Amino acid sequence: MKKFDLIIIGAGRASSLAARAGKAGKKVAIIEKSSLGGTCPNRGCVPSKLLLGYAHVANAIKESNRHFIDSSINNIDVKKIFEQTNNYISKIDSHYERKFNENVQIFKGVGSFVSNNVIKVNDEELSAPKIVIATGTKPIKAAHEKAWTSDDIFPLIGDIPKSITIVGAGFIACELSSFFSAIGIKTTLLVRSQRILNNEDEDISAIFKKEFSKKVDIKFDTTIQTTNYENNQFNLILENKDGTTIKHQSEALLYATGRESNTDSLNLENTSIQIDERGFIKRDALFETNAKGVYVVGDASGKYMLQHAAAYEVNHLGKILLEECTEPLHFKYMPHAVFTEPEIASVGITEQKAKEQNILYVTTTTNWIASAKAMSLRLDYPVTKFIINPKNYEILGCHMIGPESSTMMHQVLAVMHINNDVRHLKEMLYIHPALSEALLPAAVEAVREVEKYNENLV
Missing domain, CATH: 3.50.50.60 (FAD/NAD(P)-binding domain)
Structure with a gap:
C-alpha cells in the first residue's frame, strides 16, 4: 500500500x-x-x-x-x-x-x-x-462500431475521408460540421427535429439555423433507419419524420449526440x-x-x-x-460559446426559460450596425439580445450571434461579476468604432425598455 x-x-x-x-x-x-x-x-x-x-x-x-x-x-x-x-x-x-x-x-x-x-x-x-x-x-457511444465519436477525431490518423455524415444538433456536431464543410469535405449534418442548438435562446437559434444552413448541408427531421458498412463506405437509409426514406452514402459517420x-x-x-x-x-x-x-x-x-x-x-x-477555506463556491453566471460561423455567445437565462419559470422580465434585440467595425463585416444578421429584470436592471440573460461574440460577451460578464446592472453598459466609455461598441445601443435600448415598463406601472 x-x-x-x-x-x-x-x-x-x-x-x-x-x-x-x-x-x-x-x-x-x-x-x-x-x-x-x-x-x-x-x-x-x-x-x-x-x-x-x-x-x-x-x-x-x-x-x-x-x-x-x-x-x-x-x-x-x-x-x-x-x-x-x-x-x-x-x-x-x-x-x-x-x-x-x-x-x-x-x-x-x-x-x-x-x-x-x-x-x-x-x-x-x-x-x-x-x-x-x-x-x-x-461521448455517448456511436450506434455503429465503425462510426466515430468526437474522441476519434483527435488525433485523426490515416486516410482523411472525402465525405462525412455527422449526427447531432448540439455545439460539437455544429463545430465539427463547420470545419469539415469549410475545408472541402462533403459534409451532411443529420438533425432529428427542426431545431438546432436547442439550448440557445429561440431567437438566436433561429438566426443560426438560417445562416448555418447556407454553409452546411443539413437534413432536418431526419434519423438513420439502417446502417451498412462495406468497401470503406457507409450506406445509410435515412428516414424523414413524414416516413419517406432516402439512400445516403459517406466515407465517415460521426455521432455527436451528447456526453x-x-x-x-x-x-x-x-x-x-x-x-x-x-x-x-x-x-x-x-x-x-x-x-x-x-x-x-x-x-x-x-x-x-x-x-x-x-x-x-x-x-x-x-x-x-x-487553505482551509470553508466558503462554498457560488457561480454568479455561467457563460458559453459556440465557435462556428455564425458564432454564438450566451450567458444566463433564455427567454423561453424565463417564460417557463414565470420570471418577470423585459427583452430587447438590437443589431450591430451602430458600430462601423461591425458594418465593415458586411453581415446583416448579428444581434444582441438582453433579458432584463425590470425591477432592478439586473441582466438575467444576454445572447449574441455574430463574429467575435465570445470576445464581446466578456464586457457583459465583467458587469455581471462586479455589479450586475445593465445601466453600467449604457454609461461606460467605448472605443470608437470598435466591434464592442455595438453593445452600447443594445444597453441603451434595454434601459429604455425597463423605464418604459416602470412608467406603465404608474
Missing part, C-alpha cells in the same frame, strides 16, 4: 490542483488512463478550435465577394492541417508533466475504488485521506459514494461526496459540463483543501 496526502483521479483540469498541492509540500498521486490534460486539450475544445481556425480562413475566401473581391481557393492541404493539429496534441502529455515537482507521482492507468480511501491502479493500491474524482465525461458520465470504471459500489439518476456523482456545497474526504469536481458531477467551469471549481477546491 502506497500512502499519499492526496489522490486525484483524472488529470484534466485537476492537474493544476496536483501541481499546486505538490508545491505546497503534499505527497500527491495523480491517475490518468489516457493523456495528461484530459479531454479539452487532447480531444476537445482546444484542437477543435485549431481546426476551426482553418475553416475561418477558408470561409473568408469563399465569401470575399460580399466585399467586392473575386477570389478562389486553389488547394486545401487537408493532410497538412491534421498533421499540424496532431503535432500539437503529441506535445500535451509532456507539457503537463513539466508542471509537477518531485512530490507528484503520475500513475498511467484506470483508477478504481477498493474502499472509500483506497484506490487501485495497475495492481497497486494507493491510499490517502483526501481523494478527488475529476474523471470528466465521455455521459465517465464513472462506470470507478467501482463506486465499493464505497458510500452516491450517484444521481443520470450516473453523475452527488456532492455537497463544498464538493464533498457522501464518502468523507472524497471530492468531485468538473463534469463528473454533471453540474456545469464546461471546461471553464471545471477550472473554476478546481481552483476553489484547492482553497478548501490547502
Whole structure:
C-alpha cells in the first residue's frame, strides 16, 4: 500500500490542483488512463478550435465577394492541417508533466475504488485521506462500431475521408460540421427535429439555423433507419419524420449526440459514494461526496459540463483543501460559446426559460450596425439580445450571434461579476468604432425598455 496526502483521479483540469498541492509540500498521486490534460486539450475544445481556425480562413475566401473581391481557393492541404493539429496534441502529455515537482507521482492507468480511501491502479493500491474524482465525461457511444465519436477525431490518423455524415444538433456536431464543410469535405449534418442548438435562446437559434444552413448541408427531421458498412463506405437509409426514406452514402459517420458520465470504471459500489439518476456523482456545497474526504469536481458531477467551469471549481477546491477555506463556491453566471460561423455567445437565462419559470422580465434585440467595425463585416444578421429584470436592471440573460461574440460577451460578464446592472453598459466609455461598441445601443435600448415598463406601472 502506497500512502499519499492526496489522490486525484483524472488529470484534466485537476492537474493544476496536483501541481499546486505538490508545491505546497503534499505527497500527491495523480491517475490518468489516457493523456495528461484530459479531454479539452487532447480531444476537445482546444484542437477543435485549431481546426476551426482553418475553416475561418477558408470561409473568408469563399465569401470575399460580399466585399467586392473575386477570389478562389486553389488547394486545401487537408493532410497538412491534421498533421499540424496532431503535432500539437503529441506535445500535451509532456507539457503537463513539466508542471509537477518531485512530490507528484503520475500513475498511467484506470483508477478504481477498493474502499472509500483506497484506490487501485495497475495492481497497486494507493491510499490517502483526501481523494478527488475529476474523471470528466465521455461521448455517448456511436450506434455503429465503425462510426466515430468526437474522441476519434483527435488525433485523426490515416486516410482523411472525402465525405462525412455527422449526427447531432448540439455545439460539437455544429463545430465539427463547420470545419469539415469549410475545408472541402462533403459534409451532411443529420438533425432529428427542426431545431438546432436547442439550448440557445429561440431567437438566436433561429438566426443560426438560417445562416448555418447556407454553409452546411443539413437534413432536418431526419434519423438513420439502417446502417451498412462495406468497401470503406457507409450506406445509410435515412428516414424523414413524414416516413419517406432516402439512400445516403459517406466515407465517415460521426455521432455527436451528447456526453455521459465517465464513472462506470470507478467501482463506486465499493464505497458510500452516491450517484444521481443520470450516473453523475452527488456532492455537497463544498464538493464533498457522501464518502468523507472524497471530492468531485468538473463534469463528473454533471453540474456545469464546461471546461471553464471545471477550472473554476478546481481552483476553489484547492482553497478548501490547502487553505482551509470553508466558503462554498457560488457561480454568479455561467457563460458559453459556440465557435462556428455564425458564432454564438450566451450567458444566463433564455427567454423561453424565463417564460417557463414565470420570471418577470423585459427583452430587447438590437443589431450591430451602430458600430462601423461591425458594418465593415458586411453581415446583416448579428444581434444582441438582453433579458432584463425590470425591477432592478439586473441582466438575467444576454445572447449574441455574430463574429467575435465570445470576445464581446466578456464586457457583459465583467458587469455581471462586479455589479450586475445593465445601466453600467449604457454609461461606460467605448472605443470608437470598435466591434464592442455595438453593445452600447443594445444597453441603451434595454434601459429604455425597463423605464418604459416602470412608467406603465404608474
